[in-house]
Amino acid sequence: MNDNGKPKLAMYWCASCGGCEISVLNIHEHILDVDAVFDIVFFPCIADFKLQDVQGYPDGYIDVCLFNGAIRNSENEEMAHLLRKKSKILVAYGSCSYEGCIPALSNLTSKEATFQTVYIDNPTIDNPDGILPQTMTKVPEGELELPFFYNTVKSLDQVVEVDYYLPGCPPEPPQIWAVLEVVIAALTQGAPLPPKGSIVGAKDVAVCEECPREKHEKTIARFYRPYEINPDPDLCLLEQGIICMGIATRGGCGALCPQVGMGCRGCYGPLPGVEDQGAKMLSAIASVIDVGDVGDDEKLLEQKIEEVIATIPDPAGTFYRFSMAHSILQRTRISENGKGDSE
Amino acid sequence: MTDQTNFEPMVVGFTCNWCSYRAADLAGMSRIKYPPNIRLIRLMCSGRLDPTFVLKAFEGGADGVLISGCHPGECHYLEQNYKMLKRFLLLRKMLIQMGIEPDRLKLLWASAAEGARFAEEVTKMVETVRSLGPLNWSKVVDSNGGHATVIPVLAKEEVTA
Ligand code: SF4
Ligand code: SF4
Ligand code: SF4
Ligand code: FES
Numbered sequence: 001m002n003d004n005g006k007p008k009l010a011m012y013w014c015a016s017c018g019g020c021e022i023s024v025l026n027i028h029e030h031i032l033d034v035d036a037v038f039d040i041v042f043f044p045c046i047a048d049f050k051l052q053d054v055q056g057y058p059d060g061y062i063d064v065c066l067f068n069g070a071i072r073n074s075e076n077e078e079m080a081h082l083l084r085k086k087s088k089i090l091v092a093y094g095s096c097s098y099e100g101c102i103p104a105l106s107n108l109t110s111k112e113a114t115f116q117t118v119y120i121d122n123p124t125i126d127n128p129d130g131i132l133p134q135t136m137t138k139v140p141e142g143e144l145e146l147p148f149f150y151n152t153v154k155s156l157d158q159v160v161e162v163d164y165y166l167p168g169c170p171p172e173p174p175q176i177w178a179v180l181e182v183v184i185a186a187l188t189q190g191a192p193l194p195p196k197g198s199i200v201g202a203k204d205v206a207v208c209e210e211c212p213r214e215k216h217e218k219t220i221a222r223f224y225r226p227y228e229i230n231p232d233p234d235l236c237l238l239e240q241g242i243i244c245m246g247i248a249t250r251g252g253c254g255a256l257c258p259q260v261g262m263g264c265r266g267c268y269g270p271l272p273g274v275e276d277q278g279a280k281m282l283s284a285i286a287s288v289i290d291v292g293d294v295g296d297d298e299k300l301l302e303q304k305i306e307e308v309i310a311t312i313p314d315p316a317g318t319f320y321r322f323s324m325a326h327s328i329l330q331r332t333r334i335s336e337n338g339k340g341d342s343e
Numbered sequence: 344m345t346d347q348t349n350f351e352p353m354v355v356g357f358t359c360n361w362c363s364y365r366a367a368d369l370a371g372m373s374r375i376k377y378p379p380n381i382r383l384i385r386l387m388c389s390g391r392l393d394p395t396f397v398l399k400a401f402e403g404g405a406d407g408v409l410i411s412g413c414h415p416g417e418c419h420y421l422e423q424n425y426k427m428l429k430r431f432l433l434l435r436k437m438l439i440q441m442g443i444e445p446d447r448l449k450l451l452w453a454s455a456a457e458g459a460r461f462a463e464e465v466t467k468m469v470e471t472v473r474s475l476g477p478l479n480w481s482k483v484v485d486s487n488g489g490h491a492t493v494i495p496v497l498a499k500e501e502v503t504a
Binding site for chain 1: 393394395401415416425426429430434441442443478480483
């Protein structure tokens with residue numbers, strides 16, 4: 001440990017895609033400022049550090065740890081506890097760490113089904129003996145150990161205390177830099193930090209507020225998947241029947257996706273005060289369904305609404321694309337034969 | 344593995360102040376019996392039903408959820424019950440994906456005069472949920488959570504380079 005008096009920075013990845021690391025590098029020339037201000041003490045993606053290095057640091061040695069990735073296995077959880085102990089400020093960086101993100105979509109199935117797909121069924125797999133990863137394997141040299149693979153993917157704050165959340169998949173570079181500036185000011189000039197538990201690097205309004213598309217009252221007679229329609233360039237996508245989560249998603253990205261014709265996927269997470277992003281979206285989407293004037297016949301009404309709903313093939317995966325781990329139900333129920341009841 | 348014989352289902356019922364809540368009241372006053380397994384929550388209108396309430400009910404231990412409102416055309420706040428119907432149908436589709444059987448979520452249109460019918464439908468629902476067994480959501484998350492099952496060790500493993 002060569003202590004040069006600079007604040008210490010760490011970044012670590014758990015169940016993630018690596019995009020969050022790249023997003024940090026995407027702050028462009030500011031990365032030089034980061035290097036000037038901080039002493040990087042752990043950042044496996046860009047520099048060679050070992051677990052033993054971190055284990056050797058005194059508790060609270062790391063000033064800021066950007067933790068990205070969800071908790072999917074026992075190794076992830078151990079790293080979360082270790083980095084929590086060694087860090088003064090622990091930031092859940094990116095959607096995976098904040099609320100589960102894409103990895104947590106596997107909470108819609110079982111661990112067994114995931115293994116079956118990944119190690120047996122996928123077309124590029126050649127595994128005639130059906131070998132699956134084992135937590136313990138005996139080899140002549142001794143025993144080899146792998147982490148447990150959990151059934152349920154969890155967010156970082158479901159295993160340790162988190163100081164700040166930086167949403168996005170991945171967070172947008174201007175937002176990252178804005179957050180780093182606040183942290184740098186706090187560490188070097190004693191400026192105040194936002195209250196613990198804050199969501200930083202995002203806005204308090206919906207993506208719609210940042211979206212330049214023209215908005216009218218929304219009434220939708222059917223939904224379209226992106227490949228089924230060529231959207232009008234100026235009109236709100238949701239009004240055109242393209243599912244856009246902008247109405248139920250926290251702003252801060254600048255409405256990047258709708259601006260290029262893709263519905264918002266919801267990666268900045270729920271709006272302030274909203275507990276369950278999927279339920280909020282479900283509510284909003286259902287309210288705009290329009291079946292025309294079919295009268296008061298209960299059966300006919302139901303049938304017409306069902307026809308519109310049939311154009312949303314995967315409500316859970318769509319409305320909880322990023323927030324499954326943080327949702328109220330958190331995962332799907334697996335019946336005793338190991339299969340989801342829905343299968 | 345739960346002991347089904349002692350299982351008393353818990354059903355949360357969201358009722359509308361103007362119709363189904365009064366129907367329940369009427370059933371009570373007319374001494375029409377229905378099972379005590381239902382816990383009624385009064386909303387001013389079924390249109391007030393936020394899907395979050397239903398998710399919370401299941402997560403909090405409900406084995407079934409009943410949503411009731413005024414018949415189509417009879418809502419006191421214009422067409423809020425149509426809105427509820429749309430949410431109900433979409434929610435039911437999503438809950439199936441979450442492994443919750445569709446029969447655990449029921450919609451009932453009931454006017455203030457339909458006390459007997461309300462009691463009868465509640466009884467039917469409680470029996471349906473009884474036959475489905477406990478939902479026990481806290482166990483769903485725990486048993487699949489942190490230090491869950493160890494990956495079963497296979498008999499033989501050869502790794503060739
Ligand atoms: S939040 Fe998105 S970009 Fe970051 S690791 Fe997760 S999937 Fe990748
Ligand atoms: S396109 Fe999406 S983000 Fe833009 S206004 Fe419509 S719903 Fe909101
Ligand atoms: S528009 Fe939505 S999905 Fe796209 S970056 Fe913004 S929050 Fe994420
Ligand atoms: S007032 Fe009863 S459903 Fe609206």
